[in-house]
Amino acid sequence: MFGNWIGFDADLFGQLERMRREMDQLFGDGNGASGIRSVAAGTFPAINVGGSPEQVDVYVFAPGIDPKQVDISLQQNLLTVSGERSVSHPESAQFYRRERFNGKFRRVLSLPEDVDPDRVTARYRDGVLHIQVQRREELKPRRIEVQ
Incomplete structure (x- = not known):
């Protein structure tokens, strides 16, 4: 400029x-x-984590990414989500301010010990990656009746 x-x-x-x-x-x-x-403001992608007795839900807010370019792994209760977001712009464009994230990202979350790494599903829709991790059946509390 x-x-x-x-x-x-x-x-x-x-x-x-x-x-x-x-x-x-x-x-x-x-x-x-x-x-x-x-995490610090501006960390990409933003994440919400919630749970129920049956599963842990992770919502990754990542608009503009190609879901085929996202790598998800779960090892020793650490969920890793990594990938790359490319924001294209004309070569002649001049920026006075750039706030939209562009580049590689990696987020690592510690999940509860009772999650089952063999029962994980992931869906990407409308810029939100929803990862569901089921809890292990044998670790769920069960009610014992007194006779």
């Missing part, structure tokens, strides 16, 4: 912004995670 403006290269501003983000990540900027289970 400014090109060579009073001796300053326009790329200098981009480099300063990158350095500011890296410093914020290193030292914290006050807008980061507020709890042990929280």
Whole structure:
């Protein structure tokens, strides 16, 4: 936009912004995670996790990704969701602000110990990846009647 403006290269501003983000990540900027289970603002993709006695539901909010490019694995109760999101734009486009995530991502979640790694399903619809992990039958509490 400014090109060579009073001796300053326009790329200098981009480099300063990158350095500011890296410093914020290193030292914290006050807008980061507020709890042990929280992540910093802007983490992609956003995730909601819920559960019932039968299953654990993980909702991954990832609009604009190709579901065939998402890798999901469950090992030792760690659910890993990784992939890449490509946002195309014309080569001649100039950006003054870019807030939409573009690039590789990876999220790792610790699930309860009673999940069954052999009973996992995943569906992607309307930008939301819904992963269902069933709980093991033998670990579910059962009611014992007193006679």
